[in-house]
Amino acid sequence: MAYPTPPACLAHNLSVAELAADPPASLLRIYAWMQLARTTDNRILDLFRQGLIKGTVAGGQGNEGLIVPLALLADKAIDVTCFTQRGLGGHLIWSGHLVDHLNQYFANADSPTHAREGNVHHGDPKNRSLPMISHLGAMLGPVLGTTDSQRRLGRPAVGFTFFGDGASSTGDVHEALNLASLLSLPVIFIIENNRYAYSTPVCEQFAAGTELWRRAAGYGMEGFALDATDVEATTRTLAATIDKVRQSSRPVLIEAHTLRLRGHAAYDTGDYLKPGESDEFFALDPLPKIRARAAALHSAARLDALDAELTAFVEACIKISIAVPRPDPAGMEADVFAPPAPPLPWKPGPATPEMLNLAQALNHGLRKILSERPESFILGQDIATYGGAFRVTEGLLKDFGRPRVFNTPLAESACTGYAIGLALNGHRPIEEFQFADFSTEAVTQITLNAATMHFRSGAKTPLVLRLPCGAVGLGSFHSQELESFFLGMPGLKALYPSTSQDAFNALLAAYEDDNPVLLFEHKGLYRRGRTPVAWDANYRDVWHPRHVRAGDFATLVTYGEMVHLAEDAATYFASEYERTFDLFDLRCLAPLQLDTIEASLARTHRLIVLHEGRRTHGFGAELVARLAEKHFFSLEAPPLRIASLDLPVPFAPELEHAFRPNRESIIGQITAWMG
Ligand SMILES: Cc1ncc(C[n+]2csc(CCOP(=O)(O)OP(=O)(O)O)c2C)c(N)n1
Numbered sequence: 001m002a003y004p005t006p007p008a009c010l011a012h013n014l015s016v017a018e019l020a021a022d023p024p025a026s027l028l029r030i031y032a033w034m035q036l037a038r039t040t041d042n043r044i045l046d047l048f049r050q051g052l053i054k055g056t057v058a059g060g061q062g063n064e065g066l067i068v069p070l071a072l073l074a075d076k077a078i079d080v081t082c083f084t085q086r087g088l089g090g091h092l093i094w095s096g097h098l099v100d101h102l103n104q105y106f107a108n109a110d111s112p113t114h115a116r117e118g119n120v121h122h123g124d125p126k127n128r129s130l131p132m133i134s135h136l137g138a139m140l141g142p143v144l145g146t147t148d149s150q151r152r153l154g155r156p157a158v159g160f161t162f163f164g165d166g167a168s169s170t171g172d173v174h175e176a177l178n179l180a181s182l183l184s185l186p187v188i189f190i191i192e193n194n195r196y197a198y199s200t201p202v203c204e205q206f207a208a209g210t211e212l213w214r215r216a217a218g219y220g221m222e223g224f225a226l227d228a229t230d231v232e233a234t235t236r237t238l239a240a241t242i243d244k245v246r247q248s249s250r251p252v253l254i255e256a257h258t259l260r261l262r263g264h265a266a267y268d269t270g271d272y273l274k275p276g277e278s279d280e281f282f283a284l285d286p287l288p289k290i291r292a293r294a295a296a297l298h299s300a301a302r303l304d305a306l307d308a309e310l311t312a313f314v315e316a317c318i319k320i321s322i323a324v325p326r327p328d329p330a331g332m333e334a335d336v337f338a339p340p341a342p343p344l345p346w347k348p349g350p351a352t353p354e355m356l357n358l359a360q361a362l363n364h365g366l367r368k369i370l371s372e373r374p375e376s377f378i379l380g381q382d383i384a385t386y387g388g389a390f391r392v393t394e395g396l397l398k399d400f401g402r403p404r405v406f407n408t409p410l411a412e413s414a415c416t417g418y419a420i421g422l423a424l425n426g427h428r429p430i431e432e433f434q435f436a437d438f439s440t441e442a443v444t445q446i447t448l449n450a451a452t453m454h455f456r457s458g459a460k461t462p463l464v465l466r467l468p469c470g471a472v473g474l475g476s477f478h479s480q481e482l483e484s485f486f487l488g489m490p491g492l493k494a495l496y497p498s499t500s501q502d503a504f505n506a507l508l509a510a511y512e513d514d515n516p517v518l519l520f521e522h523k524g525l526y527r528r529g530r531t532p533v534a535w536d537a538n539y540r541d542v543w544h545p546r547h548v549r550a551g552d553f554a555t556l557v558t559y560g561e562m563v564h565l566a567e568d569a570a571t572y573f574a575s576e577y578e579r580t581f582d583l584f585d586l587r588c589l590a591p592l593q594l595d596t597i598e599a600s601l602a603r604t605h606r607l608i609v610l611h612e613g614r615r616t617h618g619f620g621a622e623l624v625a626r627l628a629e630k631h632f633f634s635l636e637a638p639p640l641r642i643a644s645l646d647l648p649v650p651f652a653p654e655l656e657h658a659f660r661p662n663r664e665s666i667i668g669q670i671t672a673w674m675g
């Protein structure tokens with residue numbers, strides 16, 4: 001069905017020249033958008049109360065004086081934004097038709113998120129309006145990344161990122177401000193200070209007074225406050241600031257004093273407000289103020305006619321959206337991952353095998369990617385001059401230069417968010433975590449932002465996260481095996497190579513995938529001897545298990561460093577018991593490909609899984625469950641799970657040895673199981 005034509009007054013842009021040349025027309029345009037946003041927000045609230053919109057709605061009533069001028073002034077062909085729950089007006093201006101935005105709220109079949117997200121969580125990644133996630137501070141990092149990506153592509157973009165007085169307390173906000181200043185990114189950080197976070201007043205949020213903009217000095221950037229209920233002054237200030245940031249490529253922090261007229265969300269009763277406070281807020285409402293100014297410059301009759309036209313438009317759009325069918329669950333599972341992409345046109349080299357340990361193989365892989373793929377670059381702590389804690393990135397800075405090989409501050413969350421933003425705009429970052437353990441600092445970005453991106457927005461996030469894992473005598477904070485921790489969340493792929501050649505291949509396979517891929521690298525394997533590594537046209541085979549050795553007594557499934565212990569154990573049982581194991585190196589932990597393992601199990605009728613991760617909720621539980629579900633009646637013995645103890649990883653070598661599977665414990669457990 002054709003969508004209603006928007007009223008002519010709703011032009012999407014406002015240039016500084018227009019603002020100077022024709023203030024009355026500019027004011028009318030700003031008013032029209034503010035009125036449209038308010039009318040829509042109010043109608044959405046009605047529809048929620050009638051039970052026609054589900055979940056909840058958090059409106060932007062009172063915030064239009066900030067969002068509308070900003071979105072009109074932005075260069076929407078190149079700039080980057082991520083609006084908060086107070087930003088409906090921004091969404092309406094940035095892209096799409098009002099019907100599209102309403103479809104999002106109705107969560108119907110035409111919803112831009114396929115009804116997989118609600119409220120204003122949609123965005124429009126194709127037009128660099130990044131979809132918000134509820135985790136408020138975590139929205140900042142991706143804006144930094146997409147803005148940087150635009151600049152790297154030669155486009156003079158500015159990024160806009162918003163957070164409330166409440167969100168200003170999150171660590172992510174600090175990390176992002178610091179990162180933007182450090183990298184000199186042209187990002188305008190806007191605190192929407194509406195004095196409350198849900199029910200919590202600012203005096204219970206921070207002790208440093210309400211002058212949040214003063215934090216800017218601590219990050220080496222300019223900062224100031226503005227009164228977003230004074231729309232004309234706000235518009236002039238924003239126009240000048242956007243221009244300045246576009247020229248200077250330096251970030252700025254703005255504290256916008258704004259309003260949240262309808263409380264936190266539809267269900268908010270506002271009981272926590274002081275007596276008379278609500279009236280005080282309504283007295284500051286920017287909409288009647290700007291309407292009065294516009295009526296004085298034009299005429300009351302013109303404003304009345306405009307309001308009527310906008311109301312009719314909103315109602316016509318609601319009528320269309322409300323009639324759209326409910327969403328269809330079909331296709332949900334297929335959309336968790338971006339579809340498989342064709343292989344990249346890699347140069348078939350190096351052709352002659354070189355003897356490399358696993359760390360060197362990764363270094364060669366990174367070198368190949370940086371040489372052949374201009375959209376690639378690598379980031380992480382100490383990876384540049386120093387070459388990384390495990391020297392995997394040694395020499396890369398020298399050969400490829402700082403813009404493509406750079407150190408990050410200790411800010412895993414914002415840096416991963418930044419990498420997500422780069423990936424969303426066509427770059428393909430490879431991020432090294434110094435130890436896998438420190439990826440827990442970026443759990444929101446990895447599991448809720450990157451991993452869910454395709455499902456909820458259709459956007460691709462090609463991202464390789466390198467995770468040096470495993471116990472090598474360093475205790476609980478430098479030893480974790482995190483595959484189960486991460487893979488309980490949908491949307492992540494994971495490779496875990498055990499040989500130098502597989503590590504090289506896995507890096508290429510992960511790199512060209514359009515999804516976030518976790519690359520687990522066992523630290524104990526980095527320097528465990530050199531084996532031949534060469535270009536392998538079948539590098540994509542790493543997405544499938546490797547059949548390590550043939551046997552008929554039991555199917556033994558393992559991965560990572562345990563592959564080598566399993567080989568030892570298999571040799572022992574072959575010589576001491578004349579029992580042979582059909583041994584598989586899983587290599588790919590997600591998505592699981594178990595066909596060859598199932599075929600083996602159908603022959604051996606016995607299953608052993610072995611991994612270094614802990615036993616309870618360990619990866620073996622999933623493997624055993626999947627395989628036993630299908631092959632239960634053909635099994636001749638209960639499956640055997642060999643894993644680490646359910647403990648934090650202990651430090652002393654004797655304790656660590658007892659904690660994780662070792663040659664003797666593996667042989668002992670299998671012997672006992674064989675009976
Ligand atoms: C990190 C995080 N913790 C908790 C929440 C739950 N929550 C949603 S909105 C909100 C209040 C946010 O206040 P503020 O940042 O001031 O924005 P406002 O709603 O006032 O615009 C809270 C606590 C959240 N979204 N994100």
Ligand SMILES: [Mg+2]
Nearest residue numbers: 164165196197
């Ligand atoms: Mg607030």
